[in-house]
Amino acid sequence: MRRLLIGLVLLATVCAVAGAALLAWQRNLSDATPESTAPVSLERGAYLAAVGNCAGCHTARGGERLAGGRAIPTPFGTVFSPNLTPDASGLAGWTADDFWRALHLGQSRDGRLLVPAHPITNTTLVTREDADALHGWLQAQPPVAAPRRTHELRWPYDNQLAIAAWRALYFKPGIYQPDPARDAAWNRGAYLSQGLAHCSACHAGRDALGGDRGASDFRGGLLVGLGWLAPSLHDPAEAGVQRWPDAMLQQWLRDGHAQGHTAQGPMAEVVLGSTAALNSADLAAVSTYLRALPENAVARPEGARPDPRRRERGAGLYREHCAACHGERGEGRRDASGANAYPALAGSRIVTQASAANLIRVIERGGFAPATPGHPQPYGMPPFAGMLGADDLAALASHLRESFGHRAGEIDTVEVLRLRAAAAAH
Amino acid sequence: MRAWLLALALTAAQAPAQAQPVPDTLAQREVPNTLAQRALACTGCHGKEGRAAPDGYYPRLAGKPAGYLYNQLLNFRDGRRDYGLMSELIAPLSDAYLQELAGHFASLDLPYPPPQKPTLPAAELARAERLVRHGDTARRLPACTACHGERLTGTQPAVPGLLGLSRDYLNGQLGAWRSGQRRAQAPDCMAQIAKALTETEINAVTQLLAGQALPADPHPATALPAPPPVRCGGMKP
Numbered sequence: 001m002r003r004l005l006i007g008l009v010l011l012a013t014v015c016a017v018a019g020a021a022l023l024a025w026q027r028n029l030s031d032a033t034p035e036s037t038a039p040v041s042l043e044r045g046a047y048l049a050a051v052g053n054c055a056g057c058h059t060a061r062g063g064e065r066l067a068g069g070r071a072i073p074t075p076f077g078t079v080f081s082p083n084l085t086p087d088a089s090g091l092a093g094w095t096a097d098d099f100w101r102a103l104h105l106g107q108s109r110d111g112r113l114l115v116p117a118h119p120i121t122n123t124t125l126v127t128r129e130d131a132d133a134l135h136g137w138l139q140a141q142p143p144v145a146a147p148r149r150t151h152e153l154r155w156p157y158d159n160q161l162a163i164a165a166w167r168a169l170y171f172k173p174g175i176y177q178p179d180p181a182r183d184a185a186w187n188r189g190a191y192l193s194q195g196l197a198h199c200s201a202c203h204a205g206r207d208a209l210g211g212d213r214g215a216s217d218f219r220g221g222l223l224v225g226l227g228w229l230a231p232s233l234h235d236p237a238e239a240g241v242q243r244w245p246d247a248m249l250q251q252w253l254r255d256g257h258a259q260g261h262t263a264q265g266p267m268a269e270v271v272l273g274s275t276a277a278l279n280s281a282d283l284a285a286v287s288t289y290l291r292a293l294p295e296n297a298v299a300r301p302e303g304a305r306p307d308p309r310r311r312e313r314g315a316g317l318y319r320e321h322c323a324a325c326h327g328e329r330g331e332g333r334r335d336a337s338g339a340n341a342y343p344a345l346a347g348s349r350i351v352t353q354a355s356a357a358n359l360i361r362v363i364e365r366g367g368f369a370p371a372t373p374g375h376p377q378p379y380g381m382p383p384f385a386g387m388l389g390a391d392d393l394a395a396l397a398s399h400l401r402e403s404f405g406h407r408a409g410e411i412d413t414v415e416v417l418r419l420r421a422a423a424a425a426h
Numbered sequence: 427m428r429a430w431l432l433a434l435a436l437t438a439a440q441a442p443a444q445a446q447p448v449p450d451t452l453a454q455r456e457v458p459n460t461l462a463q464r465a466l467a468c469t470g471c472h473g474k475e476g477r478a479a480p481d482g483y484y485p486r487l488a489g490k491p492a493g494y495l496y497n498q499l500l501n502f503r504d505g506r507r508d509y510g511l512m513s514e515l516i517a518p519l520s521d522a523y524l525q526e527l528a529g530h531f532a533s534l535d536l537p538y539p540p541p542q543k544p545t546l547p548a549a550e551l552a553r554a555e556r557l558v559r560h561g562d563t564a565r566r567l568p569a570c571t572a573c574h575g576e577r578l579t580g581t582q583p584a585v586p587g588l589l590g591l592s593r594d595y596l597n598g599q600l601g602a603w604r605s606g607q608r609r610a611q612a613p614d615c616m617a618q619i620a621k622a623l624t625e626t627e628i629n630a631v632t633q634l635l636a637g638q639a640l641p642a643d644p645h646p647a648t649a650l651p652a653p654p655p656v657r658c659g660g661m662k663p
Contacts, residue, residue: 060505334457368519383470
């Protein structure tokens with residue numbers, strides 16, 4: 001009994017020492033990158049803040065821009081973005097070095113480690129010059145008093161030790177290192193996509209601890225709490241753009257719409273908040289990089305057991321609710337100006353992706369493509385949530401996934417319910 | 427067994443129908459390049475041409491002042507009103523486009539549904555009528571007509587009419603204002619008014635309003651008859 005007790009005390013001591021060491025290690029990462037000598041350009045800072053869509057997370061719905069307070073759902077609880085304006089409740093008094101530590105080392109001015117919902121694996125890649133430009137621009141914004149809200153994370157994710165452990169596993173500070181085997185456009189595209197634009201924040205395939213395989217991992221996954229799937233950018237059958245013409249991808253990133261392909265849900269927000277702002281050289285660079293991503297097919301789960309009656313019911317629902325806009329044969333419809341009004345569903349990747357999450361989501365909740373200067377008056381789709389139950393959704397999705405030449409597999413009611421549950425906030 | 431055979435026969439009868447080719451004229455039809463076509467995303471819930479859904483939950487949009495409709499779109503987008511489907515749907519749209527959609531519904535001049543017969547005793551309805559027309563100065567309650575117009579058909583550019591709406595809808599909105607579920611731009615005058623009314627008064631007023639037919643001229647008044655008695659953030663479009 002006594003030996004057991006001594007053993008337990010010893011074990012607890014070792015754990016405490018190891019934890020303290022881990023925390024001390026992560027909190028005392030040093031970085032000697034000096035402040036850049038280039039004069040700070042507010043214009044450049046504004047541009048970089050747009051590309052990084054800082055305001056996307058750091059603005060509450062209907063709230064003052066960049067004043068924080070947006071609730072961000074994660075599998076570990078809800079985090080609330082802090083105030084980035086130069087108010088006492090925000091970044092007042094932050095020096096360029098303080099801001100650099102936050103972006104590069106993921107550490108707040110008071111030494112606390114930032115929760116990894118802030119995409120530190122991406123922002124660490126940003127150069128000192130760009131970080132200083134961002135800092136200069138943020139400090140020039142009007143201050144807004146907006147006290148920060150405490151994160152609502154579940155135990156044990158709510159303490160610094162957990163963040164230190166996460167960082168030990170997944171975070172390695174370091175600015176982007178150009179690949180000498182690639183040209184300047186590819187490297188610029190990689191720097192932006194992996195860094196400030198933080199594409200992997202959504203498109204990475206995350207493990208159970210929310211870790212990814214680096215900023216160039218775009219295997220995709222379910223965005224818990226948002227109810228959308230970020231599809232893989234490595235698979236042309238999912239959302240890979242390896243086979244898209246350069247001009248088409250540039251148009252899509254700028255306008256949120258190209259040849260019947262529309263940005264939906266969180267990606268519409270990204271187009272509006274970020275990619276629409278890319279200047280032409282950066283737009284071309286990002287397109288170059290994304291089109292050159294390595295190809296990897298995602299695993300396709302076996303579909304539900306084929307059920308002709310379910311598909312038949314789906315075909316009936318399609319004729320009743322969908323065909324008027326999407327066409328009897330899923331061919332889509334153009335308007336009188338020749339513009340693509342309603343996308344073709346025949347060949348649509350949202351229909352045939354391995355997961356039916358986004359298809360179900362769009363049918364249930366409808367949507368518009370983002371209204372951008374290049375595509376200011378998108379046509380829209382009404383929500384069908386009140387009209388179609390889980391059985392109907394399974395039937396309609398199964399019909400779509402097995403019609404128009406598709407062989408994407410059927411969906412049963414259980415799968416619809418499972419996707420709903422998986423997408424809901426924990 | 428008979429049911430089985432019937433089901434089999436029905437399935438057999440439906441199967442070939444599916445294989446029928448679609449006439450090309452339909453497949454090639456173009457949609458009109460209009461706001462009405464784009465607004466079909468709204469009328470799925472708000473009823474054909476925005477005349478309201480039969481359930482009383484999704485309100486009429488047709489003929490309401492454009493500034494009012496636009497303000498509501500902003501309220502949904504910015505979280506002052508809370509209905510997930512609505513907020514998500516319009517989230518990626520620009521202010522200019524929301525204004526155009528609001529203008530489209532405002533421009534529709536369509537007949538209104540018949541009034542709902544009130545069930546309350548005449549004395550209570552008379553009290554409601556006094557509140558609607560004169561308010562209650564002692565409780566600092568302005569008359570509905572002071573802002574919503576003498577005819578209660580609303581006032582341009584941003585005050586909605588109160589007639590042609592279902593009782594359920596009116597009760598729902600006043601209830602939402604009391605609970606803070608529905609808000610407007612500050613100062614939120616309707617929240618103050620809804621909180622000052624008793625539940626009995628709300629019930630009587632909505633019975634009266636929903637029971638009243640639209641006047642011969644159902645359009646919103648062009649301007650307020652006098653300066654508004656309370657300050658309302660939502661009055662400016």
